[in-house]
Amino acid sequence: MPRRKPSCSLNLHQRQRIRASRQQFLHIPDDSPAQNGLVLANYGFNSEIENDSGERFRCTVRETVDGTPAAGDQVIWRQGNTKQGVIENILPRRSELRRPASQGRLQTVAANIDRIMVIFSPERFLMTLADRYLVASAVAGIDVAIIINKADLLQGNEFRAYRKEIKRDLKLYRRMGYLAKLVSAHNGKGMKWLTQQLTDQTTLMTGQSGVGKSSLIRYWITDEEIRIGQLSTLGRGRQTTSASRLYHLPIGGNIIDSAGIRALALQGIAANRVADYFRDIAQYASKCRFDDCRHDAEPDCAVQAAITQGKVDSRRLFSLHSIVDSLAVGGDGMLLLQD
Ligand SMILES: Nc1nc2c(ncn2[C@@H]2O[C@H](COP(=O)(O)OP(=O)(O)OP(=O)(O)O)[C@@H](O)[C@H]2O)c(=O)[nH]1
Ligand SMILES: [Mg+2]
Ligand SMILES: [Zn+2]
Numbered sequence: 430m431p432r433r434k435p436s437c438s439l440n441l442h443q444r445q446r447i448r449a450s451r452q453q454f455l456h457i458p459d460d461s462p463a464q465n466g467l468v469l470a471n472y473g474f475n476s477e478i479e480n481d482s483g484e485r486f487r488c489t490v491r492e493t494v495d496g497t498p499a500a501g502d503q504v505i506w507r508q509g510n511t512k513q514g515v516i517e518n519i520l521p522r523r524s525e526l527r528r529p530a531s532q533g534r535l536q537t538v539a540a541n542i543d544r545i546m547v548i549f550s551p552e553r554f555l556m557t558l559a560d561r562y563l564v565a566s567a568v569a570g571i572d573v574a575i576i577i578n579k580a581d582l583l584q585g586n587e588f589r590a591y592r593k594e595i596k597r598d599l600k601l602y603r604r605m606g607y608l609a610k611l612v613s614a615h616n617g618k619g620m621k622w623l624t625q626q627l628t629d630q631t632t633l634m635t636g637q638s639g640v641g642k643s644s645l646i647r648y649w650i651t652d653e654e655i656r657i658g659q660l661s662t663l664g665r666g667r668q669t670t671s672a673s674r675l676y677h678l679p680i681g682g683n684i685i686d687s688a689g690i691r692a693l694a695l696q697g698i699a700a701n702r703v704a705d706y707f708r709d710i711a712q713y714a715s716k717c718r719f720d721d722c723r724h725d726a727e728p729d730c731a732v733q734a735a736i737t738q739g740k741v742d743s744r745r746l747f748s749l750h751s752i753v754d755s756l757a758v759g760g761d762g763m764l765l766l767q768d
Contacts, residue, residue, distance in 0.1 A: 440532060447474055448492040455489060457515055461507045466516070468502040468540075470658065470674040476516060478506060488514045499525070499537035500673040500685050501631060524571050526633060527694040529763045535694050539633045539673045539685045544572040544626070548636035548645065550579045551595055560707070560748035561764050562635070563607070565693040567706040574608035574626065575599065578641040581613045601742055605708040614644040624649070624680060631683040633673075637766070638689030646686050650676045695762045700753045704732075707749055709741050724749070 439447070451474055466478035469485070476488045476498045488506055490498060498504055498519055505518040522540045530536040547562040549555075559575050566573035577599065583592040595611065602609035608626060612619030626632075627649070634642040647655065658674050673687040698706075701721055704714040710732055714722070718729035724746060735741040755765060 444474075445492040448490050448494075451489045455509045455513055455515060457507050457509045461509070463505050463507055463517065466504045466506045466514075467675070468498045468500055468504060470500050470672050471498050472672050476504075478504060478514070478516070484512075486512050486514045488516045490516045493517075494519060497536070499540045500675040500687075501540040501542060501633075501683070502537075503541065524569060526565070526569050526571065526635070528690055529692050529694050538635070538687055538690060539675075541631060542571055542633045542685065543630040544574060544632045546574045546576050546626075546632055546634050548634055548640045548642050549575070549577045550640040551577055551583050551591070553637060553640065554595060554598070556598060556744050557748045557751055558637075558766060559602070560745065561693070561752060561766055564703060564706045564752060565695055565764055568695055568698055574610075575602050576609075576623070576645075577611045578614055578645060580611045580618045581616045583611075607708075612645070614641050614648060620648055627678055627680065627682055627684060629681045631675075631685065633685045633687060635687050635690060643686055646676065646684055649678050649680070649684065690766060692766055693764045695756065695764045698756070698762065700756045703752050703756070704749055707745060709745055710735075710749060713741065723753075 464480055466480055466486070466488070469477045469479055471477075474489060476490065477485060478488050478498075479485050486506075486508065488504075494516060496519060498516055502522065503520040504516045505520065506514045506516045508514040522537075524542050525540045526538045526542065526545060527535040528538055545562070545566045547559060547566075549559070554577055563573055563575075577595060582588075583595070599609040599611060610619050610622060612623055614620070623645070634646060636642055643655075654676060658676070673685050675683050675685045678684055704724070705711050707714075710724075713731040713735045714724065716731035717724065717727065719727055722730055722732075724730050724732035732741065732746060736743050736746060752764065756762065
């Protein structure tokens with residue numbers, strides 16, 4: 430059997446045709462009322478949604494709907510004769526994190542999020558990568574935290590120096606006002622603290638593949654609940670998460686697991702405005718002699734002066750320059766997250 434084209438490579442017209450054809454087999458009775466729903470996950474042309482009583486339904490999307498539902502979306506939908514239905518409207522999002530898909534389209538990773546937690550593991554922690562997530566979250570107007578998981582791997586004398594270095598880096602971010610912490614899904618370190626940060630909020634867990642996002646989520650969500658989610662999105666036997674999925678937290682609030690993301694969208698940010706999103710640099714950047722200062726070798730650059738005086742870590746300026754350069758090269762507001 431030929432493999433179906435991945436949904437992200439289809440154009441709008443093709444998507445509408447497929448959506449329309451899927452609904453031919455779904456009978457929605459005329460008296461089925463419009464209801465509110467919460468999107469738990471979206472996969473291809475289907476979304477799994479939950480109604481106000483917590484019942485779950487598989488929905489197609491009406492071809493007239495603009496855009497694709499994402500985990501965390503509030504929608505208006507109608508139930509069919511079985512546990513199926515059709516989404517008729519995606520309600521306005523209070524926030525969203527987007528990534529570039531094909532043909533210049535943007536795909537929403539998750540919607541209506543209060544905080545993004547960027548998860549790293551110690552062996553793959555890079556400030557330049559963390560900074561990319563911080564800028565993308567700030568542009569999206571969403572609070573962000575930096576979490577380094579697998580603290581247990583840093584035990585022992587041989588890792589002492591590296592452990593100190595990681596802790597110093599996290600402190601640098603805390604001084605800028607970010608939540609930043611070393612935790613371990615395996616030995617429980619920092620997990621009480623992490624739980625407190627999640628209560629009554631919708632949090633998106635993101636980060637490179639294999640850093641332990643799903644393992645952290647298992648601290649709050651039962652295996653049974655995760656298994657149900659995996660059956661509907663993945664099929665059996667795969668470890669890697671393939672789509673964003675929302676879970677309700679027993680402590681109140683929601684957590685959204687996501688798959689490793691390769692790039693984020695930084696739509697509409699001019700290269701010379703990126704410094705505004707660097708909390709430690711912005712205050713100095715506004716004091717440079719030239720408005721369009723690149724903070725490179727220009728005279729009277731307040732950012733360079735702050736670095737010389739030890740007020741700004743030079744690695745942050747390196748990060749800023751690398752983001753500006755990649756925006757200039759791509760020119761499409763796409764921020765790569767590969768390490
Ligand atoms: N030592 C150690 N290993 C961990 C910890 N947390 C997760 N792991 C391991 O890291 C591997 C990847 O974990 P996952 O939770 O699947 O990672 P993920 O971030 O969800 O990966 P994707 O779904 O592919 O994006 C597994 O083998 C876990 O057992 C931890 O705190 N300490
Ligand atoms: Mg996962
Ligand atoms: Zn400057």
